[in-house]
Amino acid sequence: MKDKVAIVTGGAQGIGRAITERFLREGMAVVIADTDDEAGRETQAELSASGRILFAPTDVSDEEQVVAMVAETVKAFGRIDVLVNNAATSRGKPLTDLTREEWDRVIAVNLTGPFLCAKHAAPHLRKHGGAIVNIASTRALMSEANTEAYSASKGGLVALTHALAVSLGPEVRVNCISPGWIETGDWKKRSKRREPEHSDADRLQHPAGRVGKPEDIAEMVFHLASDKGGFITGANFVIDGGMTRKMIYVE
Numbered sequence: 001m002k003d004k005v006a007i008v009t010g011g012a013q014g015i016g017r018a019i020t021e022r023f024l025r026e027g028m029a030v031v032i033a034d035t036d037d038e039a040g041r042e043t044q045a046e047l048s049a050s051g052r053i054l055f056a057p058t059d060v061s062d063e064e065q066v067v068a069m070v071a072e073t074v075k076a077f078g079r080i081d082v083l084v085n086n087a088a089t090s091r092g093k094p095l096t097d098l099t100r101e102e103w104d105r106v107i108a109v110n111l112t113g114p115f116l117c118a119k120h121a122a123p124h125l126r127k128h129g130g131a132i133v134n135i136a137s138t139r140a141l142m143s144e145a146n147t148e149a150y151s152a153s154k155g156g157l158v159a160l161t162h163a164l165a166v167s168l169g170p171e172v173r174v175n176c177i178s179p180g181w182i183e184t185g186d187w188k189k190r191s192k193r194r195e196p197e198h199s200d201a202d203r204l205q206h207p208a209g210r211v212g213k214p215e216d217i218a219e220m221v222f223h224l225a226s227d228k229g230g231f232i233t234g235a236n237f238v239i240d241g242g243m244t245r246k247m248i249y250v251e
């Protein structure tokens with residue numbers, strides 16, 4: 001993967017930053033497309049010694065901004081080999097309180113954004129036998145109350161994944177990861193960073209015995225983006241420490 005080029009949306013914090021760091025360690029160039037200017041500039045500064053990294057302020061729901069970001073990536077690094085659609089937002093509100101505008105914003109960022117990024121990156125990915133990895137959620141498969149917009153967007157992203165895999169194959173492979181509980185408190189920008197605290201009950205919800213870390217997702221992203229994942233496309237990988245497999249009865 002050395003010298004290949006990746007775009008990571010939402011790449012300045014949390015899971016996105018872990019993915020960015022993983023790619024940089026392999027000698028890849030990374031463009032972090034993010035709406036948080038503070039986080040983006042901070043991450044670029046902190047990781048610039050680790051390799052080639054560029055922060056491109058981007059709202060993925062805005063097609064003009066996506067077009068500009070893709071063009072900036074090609075201008076800076078000459079190619080695109082990997083697209084990671086990680087940027088996301090949510091609105092946890094009761095159904096009767098959720099506004100149409102809030103619903104539309106979640107769908108725009110979490111589902112339309114990956115569509116737009118794939119659309120405009122695809123011609124470049126096709127040139128180099130590239131890969132797309134979408135970051136969905138276990139909320140595509142199960143729900144808490146008051147998560148209608150987020151759950152719908154992530155369910156749509158899982159379906160978009162297999163549609164893109166069929167449309168863009170064989171030149172481009174497209175896969176999806178559905179993380180469960182991933183602790184990102186210590187992966188945020190400095191002004192929001194905090195040390196994680198988990199109880200025994202938190203850990204025991206997971207058959208794996210712990211809460212997930214961004215690095216857990218980053219490792220699978222790298223595998224799916226690399227040649228080692230060359231026979232994998234159209235798939236959704238649930239990475240949740242077994243949480244969604246554990247039956248829970250209220251006594």
